[in-house]
Amino acid sequence: MDRLRKYIALFLAAALVAGIVPGQTMAAEGKESKKESKLVLKIQKVAYTRRTCQMVKGTKATLTVKTGSIKGKKKIEYISSRPGTVAVSKKGKILAKKQGTAKIKVTVTAGKKKVSSWMKIKVAKKVKPPVFNFKKKTVKLNSGYQMPLNGLGTYSLTGDTCVKSVSAALERGVRLIDTAYMYDNEKEVGKAVRESGIPRSKIFVITKLYPDQYDNPEQAINDSLKRLNIGYIDLLLLHHPGKNDVKAYKAMEKAVRQGKVRSIGLSNWYIEELQEFLPQVSIPPALVQNEIHPYYQENDVIPYIQSLGIVVQGWYPFGGRGYTQEMLSDKTIAKIAKAHGKSVAQVILRWNLQKGVVVIPGSSNPAHIQENTEIYDFRLSPKEMKQINALDRHEKHDWY
Numbered sequence: 001m002d003r004l005r006k007y008i009a010l011f012l013a014a015a016l017v018a019g020i021v022p023g024q025t026m027a028a029e030g031k032e033s034k035k036e037s038k039l040v041l042k043i044q045k046v047a048y049t050r051r052t053c054q055m056v057k058g059t060k061a062t063l064t065v066k067t068g069s070i071k072g073k074k075k076i077e078y079i080s081s082r083p084g085t086v087a088v089s090k091k092g093k094i095l096a097k098k099q100g101t102a103k104i105k106v107t108v109t110a111g112k113k114k115v116s117s118w119m120k121i122k123v124a125k126k127v128k129p130p131v132f133n134f135k136k137k138t139v140k141l142n143s144g145y146q147m148p149l150n151g152l153g154t155y156s157l158t159g160d161t162c163v164k165s166v167s168a169a170l171e172r173g174v175r176l177i178d179t180a181y182m183y184d185n186e187k188e189v190g191k192a193v194r195e196s197g198i199p200r201s202k203i204f205v206i207t208k209l210y211p212d213q214y215d216n217p218e219q220a221i222n223d224s225l226k227r228l229n230i231g232y233i234d235l236l237l238l239h240h241p242g243k244n245d246v247k248a249y250k251a252m253e254k255a256v257r258q259g260k261v262r263s264i265g266l267s268n269w270y271i272e273e274l275q276e277f278l279p280q281v282s283i284p285p286a287l288v289q290n291e292i293h294p295y296y297q298e299n300d301v302i303p304y305i306q307s308l309g310i311v312v313q314g315w316y317p318f319g320g321r322g323y324t325q326e327m328l329s330d331k332t333i334a335k336i337a338k339a340h341g342k343s344v345a346q347v348i349l350r351w352n353l354q355k356g357v358v359v360i361p362g363s364s365n366p367a368h369i370q371e372n373t374e375i376y377d378f379r380l381s382p383k384e385m386k387q388i389n390a391l392d393r394h395e396k397h398d399w400y
């Protein structure tokens with residue numbers, strides 16, 4: 001027994017000298033066992049998460065290093081492991097030079113103490129914001145597919161009402177339908193699409209996976225395909241951020257490769273959520289669907305999403321049920337509508353289009369559905385756009 005103890009003590013001493021005791025190894029990686037010496041790396045103004053950061057080719061960023069309580073005069077060194085992809089200056093300024101992945105090593109020395117940490121940088125190619133084609137009434141997604149600029153939202157339309165509303169929309173030239181697993185009407189949407197007599201390729205169907213499906217996303221995608229029964233899904237979105245959302249998105253990426261889904265995207269993702277999410281996935285979202293209306297305008301979020309080459313689509317264009325009456329009686333918009341011989345609803349939809357936002361108003365009324373398509377024969381002046389922009393109350397009409 002004594003001899004065994006002696007061997008263990010000898011082994012530990014040797015390991016300490018060779019630097020293979022866990023705490024020592026981790027220190028070389030910048031995760032020293034003593035918490036106070038930990039390095040925290042942050043890239044300002046661009047996406048980063050868990051030491052992975054995404055930058056767009058040609059952009060610059062600053063790396064911020066938090067050194068915890070490493071005492072003494074500090075010296076910080078930056079080394080880029082693939083200098084062709086990014087260039088790092090002595091002051092931690094990064095330039096994304098070429099598409100690809102690079103690693104940056106940061107070493108802090110203070111006295112005899114030396115702590116290092118790595119950060120991965122993914123450089124994506126520079127993208128152009130999406131451009132609306134008002135003549136064709138479509139926009140080209142970053143997946144290469146064309147999508148109509150106006151559609152029908154089907155939230156709260158169920159059973160026969162849903163079939164009738166989607167059929168009425170398709171008969172009136174609407175070619176974009178928005179549904180979701182959560183709306184419990186994918187079957188009805190599919191039925192109306194199949195029975196319309198319109199070639200499948202001319203109709204664009206969006207559906208969404210709900211967070212309680214993110215744990216088993218393959219099954220959820222197959223179930224949606226089955227319920228819709230229209231061959232493929234044009235655009236599949238994650239309905240909300242949630243546990244396992246990256247896992248679910250990766251299953252959607254797989255479904256794209258399998259030809260089950262053509263394009264993928266997100267819903268209810270804002271700037272911070274996108275910055276956290278994007279570096280973790282391979283196929284950039286084609287579209288983000290968020291709450292947007294004159295009283296909740298997201299004027300900071302919309303240009304940010306568009307700058308990533310992602311199309312923005314607005315939900316609750318009329319404020320959502322319970323709020324529509326107030327919004328559709330708005331005096332400022334009513335005055336603008338009168339000047340153009342249009343309805344308030346049409347002006348709101350047109351305002352969205354001119355901001356580069358795709359619209360999916362919900363309706364079960366064929367007259368309203370028709371009215372909501374007649375938004376291409378007038379144009380709001382910059383002054384009128386400004387007047388509606390000034391109505392923003394940052395007033396969210398739903399919790400997400």
Ligand SMILES: NC(=O)c1ccc[n+]([C@@H]2O[C@H](COP(=O)([O-])OP(=O)(O)OC[C@H]3O[C@@H](n4cnc5c(N)ncnc54)[C@H](OP(=O)(O)O)[C@@H]3O)[C@@H](O)[C@H]2O)c1
Binds near residue numbers: 346
């Ligand atoms: N991703 C998400 O989290 C999320 C959340 C909410 C909604 N959505 C999507 O966004 C879509 C739009 O939202 P929503 O349908 O809830 O609300 P909405 O489009 O803001 O408002 C729908 C209401 O407006 C009325 N309406 C429609 N057109 C009209 C017109 N021309 N004149 C007067 N009233 C009119 C409708 O009544 P009538 O039926 O009488 O026309 C209905 O009561 C949804 O259907 C859904 O597809 C997505």
